[in-house]
Amino acid sequence: MTGTATAPLVEAAIIGGGPAGLCAALELARAGIRCLVVDRQHVLGGQLIKQTHRFFGSRSERAGQRGFEIGKQLAAELLQHDGVTVWLEGTAVGYYAEDRTLLVERDGALCRVHVEALILATGAAERALAFAGNDLPGVYGAGAVQTLMNVYGVRPGERAVMIGAGNIGLIVAYQLIQAGVEVAAVLEAAPAVGGYWVHAAKLARAGVPIMTSHSIVAALGTDQVTGVRATKLDAKWQPVQGSQFEVPCDLVCLAVGLSPLTELATLAGCQLAYVPELGGYVPWHDEEMQTTVPGVFVAGDAAGVEEASSAMIEGTLAGLAVVNYLRPHSQYAASRKRAAAQLAALRAGPTAERIRAGLLKLSDHRPRLAGTGGEGK
């Protein structure tokens, strides 16, 4: 590992050491391209480190393995390669496209790194929800709860109400039960669960009511959460009068979606496109994951919120593209085609309909002038 403020001689940098970033870095490392991986955590793996459940997908995406094991394997494989520098507890704070300079803050110092290519694999942030009492102690994002339980072994409460029945809500609710927390209910504003049915069925078997067309009105309590007030929603997602009820709990978990982390892309001058199906603003990118700024690529949730298995393949795609960008070679088309086919297969089913619609919308947003950058928000 390189010391403070000493710029490593690398050709490319990857921001984010999660599933997308690790897979991207692996492609660069395999091609013998010196690269720098920057992650703000003290350990590689991103969100994988707290995924204790088995992953879906196919063998090529390591299906059937638990997420945290996949993270460990990817990191170990990466570190076997020479020419890979990993900066943990580092924050990429800027990128200047004019002279291809990346700024990283680490150990209290600012370090300037010249790179020929940059991959943004910064992931996504959990969304909040507006309701009375949402600032009370005991109201958490589902991701925070997952970190507390599965990384630090801390039980975050005794009785939980989960808001949101997408895959994250359903999976974290299951993991709460595994940690010995009673899950009083899962509330979902939509008329049907958004996550995989098998995850919902697992919770139902454990006796957890999954209440669709229901939402939280308020978190109750003065010093900490003592319950939630919930309401039924009608077909237009409006509260049904007289349907309010209270559920005692000391933990409210919000799993109401993710937004791509695009700050660095914005600083780099990448044009953003607003695509709700992909989680909101995403850096526009082509099939090779290149943004509107030449040499700046994007992968994983930062490119559009999806499953971790898709993030891994997007990372591979971005990595392959950067290898070809730096050293055009004849095998690129074949390797790219293979990875693209894997990704298309993952996105083939009815559960990926929204993603497909989002990607279509994104391609419609194709900027007329690439490389101008600097689009305001």
Add this chain to the structure above:
Amino acid sequence: MTRCSEQLGRAGTPEAADLARILPDDERLRRGPVAIIECFQEIPCDPCADACRRGAILAFDKITDLPRVDPEHCNGCALCVVRCPGLAIFVVDVSGDGDMGTVKLPYEYLPLPRPGDDVAALDRLGQEVCRGKIVAVQRPAAFDRTALVTVEVPREQALIVRGIRAGQGRRSDG
């Protein structure tokens, strides 16, 4: 997946009509243990087909295909049960002469039940439908922390029982 019950489409839990499409016939059930895959949604996932060494889970064309069991080739070995990321596979055995049958189910809570334990046997909505007796608990390293629990229940409940309530669900060991 064009047809599905209201409960399945809304909350992910199958009803009788959904199950009728996947259950083996009575004759096959009487002949010996068989895997029942309660996977009704075309999600990108295929480890089950890979897990079966007898080719009884038909190979997928697309990763989003629904799994299909060939009951003639399935011997109820339960290797697929602990490999399914959705914990959606069960092995039911109602082939015995007596009044009892068994259900093999995946179990990922602690403490683990022990053979001989009397437990609450739960249906797909977590309601206790009868008592069950734990017959076996297997958790070798190859199962990667998912235990395979065999519970004995009255044979008419074997197609209904899909869970057990063993303890308080608290962690008691690593």
